[in-house]
Amino acid sequence: MKLLALFAALALVAVCNAHEKTVFCYYGTWSTYRNGDGKFDVSNIDPFLCTHLGYSFFGIDTQGNMKSLDDYLDYEENWGRGNIKAFNDLKNVNPKLKTLAVVGGWNEGSLKYSEVAADPAKRQNFIRSSVEFIQKHGFDGLDLDWEYPAQRDSTNHADKANFVTWLQEIRAEYDKHGYLITIAVGATANLAEPSYNIPAISKALHFINLMTYDLHGSWDGRTGENAPLYDSGDLSVNAAVDYWLQQGAPAEKLVLGLGFYGRSFTLANSGSHGLGAPTTGPGAAGPFTGEPGLLGYNEICANKNWNIVWNEDQVVPFGYQSNQWVGFDNPRSIQDKVVYSLERDLGGVMVWSIETDDFRGACGPKYPLLHTIDNVLNGDTSIPIPEPEPENPEPENPEPENPVQPENPTAVDCANKPTGYYQNANDCSKYIYCDNGAQHNFQCPNGLNFNPNSISCDYPENVKC
Numbered sequence: 107m108k109l110l111a112l113f114a115a116l117a118l119v120a121v122c123n124a125h126e127k128t129v130f131c132y133y134g135t136w137s138t139y140r141n142g143d144g145k146f147d148v149s150n151i152d153p154f155l156c157t158h159l160g161y162s163f164f165g166i167d168t169q170g171n172m173k174s175l176d177d178y179l180d181y182e183e184n185w186g187r188g189n190i191k192a193f194n195d196l197k198n199v200n201p202k203l204k205t206l207a208v209v210g211g212w213n214e215g216s217l218k219y220s221e222v223a224a225d226p227a228k229r230q231n232f233i234r235s236s237v238e239f240i241q242k243h244g245f246d247g248l249d250l251d252w253e254y255p256a257q258r259d260s261t262n263h264a265d266k267a268n269f270v271t272w273l274q275e276i277r278a279e280y281d282k283h284g285y286l287i288t289i290a291v292g293a294t295a296n297l298a299e300p301s302y303n304i305p306a307i308s309k310a311l312h313f314i315n316l317m318t319y320d321l322h323g324s325w326d327g328r329t330g331e332n333a334p335l336y337d338s339g340d341l342s343v344n345a346a347v348d349y350w351l352q353q354g355a356p357a358e359k360l361v362l363g364l365g366f367y368g369r370s371f372t373l374a375n376s377g378s379h380g381l382g383a384p385t386t387g388p389g390a391a392g393p394f395t396g397e398p399g400l401l402g403y404n405e406i407c408a409n410k411n412w413n414i415v416w417n418e419d420q421v422v423p424f425g426y427q428s429n430q431w432v433g434f435d436n437p438r439s440i441q442d443k444v445v446y447s448l449e450r451d452l453g454g455v456m457v458w459s460i461e462t463d464d465f466r467g468a469c470g471p472k473y474p475l476l477h478t479i480d481n482v483l484n485g486d487t488s489i490p491i492p493e494p495e496p497e498n499p500e501p502e503n504p505e506p507e508n509p510v511q512p513e514n515p516t517a518v519d520c521a522n523k524p525t526g527y528y529q530n531a532n533d534c535s536k537y538i539y540c541d542n543g544a545q546h547n548f549q550c551p552n553g554l555n556f557n558p559n560s561i562s563c564d565y566p567e568n569v570k571c
Contacts, residue, residue, distance in 0.1 A: 128454030131156035137461035144394025146461035148192040153200040155476040163211040170228035171235040194244040210251035220260035223268035247286025255301040273310035290315040293346035305354035315456040319365030324388035331433035332369040334420035368434025379426035402462030407469035444482040520545040534571035
């Protein structure tokens, strides 16, 4: 029934114009320092897959002046890398693209922002310096990511009111220049209630990026999905959206956050690996991100040892191997969430963050998560192909469970083909995934054929067979 509902929803949104919806992509600039295939530079950004790009992060000093957090990376002076210029030069490739300077983030803390918000002179310092910064470097606006008013190292209850004043003053000045002002917010009720006067900030902002992820993690002491769409009490994407709408946020100003990473755990007992299983701490750090308890999608999909399970109730997958467990989003769940954002008539979707998509195409076509967003917003009603299931490490069941082996697999010789998907020349309802010479065979759902142009199972009339 859920699958039928999804098809119906996709059909309803087929007329949606992608340019009417925001796709805000955060770019974590520190990813340029990552190892090997995790290294991500501005040159790796596809400027046509996002409507807005956020350069993360800049900071402030104690007087409220905006500043770089990495002069060598950001600027060209003193033999620097000139990252800001390269980033804003992407608008020469796609003139419709908007770029925003992102100020704040988790590592900046809350206290400095509390002190600036409480002081009229410091607020004006920030506004003046940010306008000068935007003008000098060619941004289109600013995204203020204060995590979080009246929380963490700031316990000032006046933060909630002061933040409104600060945003109103920013908006008044930015409107003179045609600049955008947006924010990223803690999405769940327990984070939002002490921090935000939702009706007031909504009026001052062009849109609001809901951080609808990090809803569960190793801090829980048991396995949980990073961003369950439904069925997780108050800690679900749906519950967060409901809260913000009920508190007075206009739907068209809410931008739904999508996490391109998973939260990982170390299982207390490798034999107990379901949802809610006891854990002993964060999962092992990934080879690129290097942070215990977090794995980029590019790290997850490249590891063929995961046993992947689809969580039907929460509409997201999870994976386990040995004593490791991860809850994450894949193309299937990303599609469901984009469809959900359209059903709720939200302003669009936000991505944290583009450098943990499979941007090199190690697991298939490049940028599978971003392309999924783009396809849905452009009214692509074809059914997404399933990801190749990992081989079961147990010797008694060495073959993947889901793929159907055709009697005559081929006319495609994977030994001589680049990694990717190919139509079975003998049966258009079947297709093949070649992976460094290895061949995996798949079957489309009944009545559908594989479309090599859209890389999806599609209706027969759309497929050259």
